[in-house]
Amino acid sequence: MVNDDDPRLAVVTGASSGIGQAAAVEFARRGWSVALVGRNQARLAEATSGVRAAASGGAVTAYPCDFAVLDEVRGLAERLRADHPRVDVLANNAGGMIARRYTTVDGFELTIQTNHLAPFLLSHLLRDRLTGGRIVNTASVIHARGRLDPADLNGTRARYTRFSAYGAAKQANVLFALEAAGRWPEILSTSYHPGVVRSRFGGESPVVQFFYRWAPGLRSPEQGADTLLWLATEPAAAITSGGYYVDRKLTQPGPRAADPAAASALWAASESALGL
Secondary structure, X not given: OOOOOOOOEEEEEOOOOHHHHHHHHHHHHOOOEEEEEEOOHHHHHXXXXXXXXXXXXXXXXXXXXXXXXXXXXXXXXXXXXXXXXXXXXXXXOOOOOOOOXXXXXXXXXXXXXXXXXXXHHHHHHOHHHXXXXXXXXXXXXXXXXXXXXXXXXXXXXXOOOHHHHHHHHHHHHHXXXXXXXXXXXXXXXXXXXXXXXXXXXXXXXXXXXXXXXXXXXXEOHXXXXXXXXXXXXXXXXXXXXXXXXXXXXXXXXXXXXXOHHHHHHHHHHHHHHHOO
């Protein structure tokens, strides 16, 4: 049973480090309950301890889950549903750039599965818990370079590069928010670009890893999480459902990510791929 006096709950995926951890800390500092989701159990435990140290009233719980395995995503949804009658914010933040083509145990290319299909599935499985709540998708400006083909989610018709696969997956994040706004009007759905953030991103490539750790001028994880937190907490009347945001401002995404027909086609292809 939902008690309106209970702290609001944010489910944050990719919460073991970077933007996700920074967002989880700030939610907890503001008195929210936080469910941290992460793949690496040791890093997740460490992040959870830090979030608990910042908490001011809400519960802080860790949920290990590897988005490269869809059965783990289904299990995560079951645990969240059992523990929480309501989810106020689902921050679909997990994902990453993969150096080489890799097919998961579920038969999907790893980049599109971890960045899009897994959060798409989790969102569907938590939909009733999210009534009156919000979904915030961490996208990227690189979405504008994506060439997502809903009829070929695995990208088998084109040569694989980490940037092309990542751009297509981030385009999917923007299109998901756009289509969810129409299909799920009871949920406020958005996507955003966090900026280029100093993080563990690109760990499989020494060059990319060096850039994201040491290049000058990168944003801190806290700065990268700012728009996520704003979209999660600003009065709903100030937010455009389906919108793509940069630095708290509604921004026109790339043409492919603003196409309603592409959004509808992606939704249908994703449901079919996942058996929803």
